[in-house]
Amino acid sequence: MHHESMTVPGQCPRCSEQCEQDSVDVGVGVIYGPWGCTSCAWSENEAYDGAFGGGVQEDGSYLDPMGGLYPAASPIAQFIRAGG
Numbered sequence: 001m002h003h004e005s006m007t008v009p010g011q012c013p014r015c016s017e018q019c020e021q022d023s024v025d026v027g028v029g030v031i032y033g034p035w036g037c038t039s040c041a042w043s044e045n046e047a048y049d050g051a052f053g054g055g056v057q058e059d060g061s062y063l064d065p066m067g068g069l070y071p072a073a074s075p076i077a078q079f080i081r082a083g084g
């Protein structure tokens with residue numbers, strides 16, 4: 001399967017929805033994580049893309065398209081495993 005690259009800033013190349021990205025303020029500036037789409041699980045980083053390395057992991061944890069990892073016992077991971 002081909003991994004799409006973002007061509008329009010902020011817009012998902014797979015479903016055209018608005019994408020999100022996490023940011024962390026490190027004091028001297030803000031570091032942004034990869035763009036991710038909460039509609040179709042596309043991620044700028046193939047490792048987080050729901051169609052590739054992201055989504056529900058073997059241990060039951062959930063890796064979201066923005067690179068966030070939710071432990072298997074977390075409500076979000078349980079919700080996703082239950083079918084969203």
Ligand SMILES: [Zn+2]
Pocket residue numbers: 012013014015016017037038039040041042
């Ligand atoms: Zn999308």
